[in-house]
Amino acid sequence: DSGVTQTPKHLITATGQRVTLRCSPRSGDLSVYWYQQSLDQGLQFLIQYYNGEERAKGNILERFSAQQFPDLHSELNLSSLELGDSALYFCASSGGQGYNEQFFGPGTRLTVL
Amino acid sequence: DQQVKQNSPSLSVQEGRISILNCDYTNSMFDYFLWYKKYPAEGPTFLISISSIKDKNEDGRFTVFLNKSAKHLSLHIVPSQPGDSAVYFCAASAMGIQGAQKLVFGQGTRLTINP
Numbered sequence: 374d375s376g377v378t379q380t381p382k383h384l385i386t387a388t389g390q391r392v393t394l395r396c397s398p399r400s401g402d403l404s405v406y407w408y409q410q411s412l413d414q415g416l417q418f419l420i421q422y423y424n425g426e427e428r429a430k431g432n433i434l435e436r437f438s439a440q441q442f443p444d445l446h447s448e449l450n451l452s453s454l455e456l457g458d459s460a461l462y463f464c465a466s467s468g469g470q471g472y473n474e475q476f477f478g479p480g481t482r483l484t485v486l
Numbered sequence: 487d488q489q490v491k492q493n494s495p496s497l498s499v500q501e502g503r504i505s506i507l508n509c510d511y512t513n514s515m516f517d518y519f520l521w522y523k524k525y526p527a528e529g530p531t532f533l534i535s536i537s538s539i540k541d542k543n544e545d546g547r548f549t550v551f552l553n554k555s556a557k558h559l560s561l562h563i564v565p566s567q568p569g570d571s572a573v574y575f576c577a578a579s580a581m582g583i584q585g586a587q588k589l590v591f592g593q594g595t596r597l598t599i600n601p
Contacts, residue, residue, distance in 0.1 A: 477529035
């Protein structure tokens with residue numbers, strides 16, 4: 374158990390819909406990261422937040438957005454969903470700034486029908 | 487453009503022997519490298535990391551070697567155990583401004599340890 378929690382574990386929805394994925398980092402960790410794992414793309418970095426502020430952005434679609442709240446939990450919002458958005462979405466957390474190992478949650482499996 | 491490559495999709499090793507997983511990278515700005523292990527239906531689990539100022543880091547049965555001139559790193563597992571059967575991901579990072587850090591992952595190598 375990494376200490377990072379994600380909800381829900383599974384999510385099934387239809388094209389065009391909007392969903393929110395939630396992540397709680399390990400106790401004391403200030404950075405939260407979101408990754409997408411699809412069959413053909415592997416693990417892809419989406420976005421990093423540090424203590425409520427956006428720090429780094431990857432290949433995140435404009436239809437996707439994220440935020441980190443004062444209690445440090447984070448939410449990833451996916452809108453206008455397409456079939457190709459079906460994937461595993463992982464949240465990770467790390468402490469402080471500088472190089473730190475990232476610890477991953479169990480993931481949310483999103484299926485868009 | 488895949489900046490981190492794991493060219494072996496799978497590897498089969500006998501229990502008790504050494505497992506060697508390889509990873510190549512192209513971006514010379516990468517200066518921190520990590521290995522993760524992943525079981526089905528679970529998130530990646532951190533194994534071991536190495537900074538570019540080192541060429542070797544050891545933790546129990548796991549050793550990571552870094553060859554900066556060749557832009558190559560490897561993970562050695564000795565001795566290999568059945569519980570080591572999993573997918574192993576290599577990841578690399580370059581520190582950005584204000585602590586920005588994103589991991590770039592390889593495609594993974596599926597390691598199978600045979601009894």
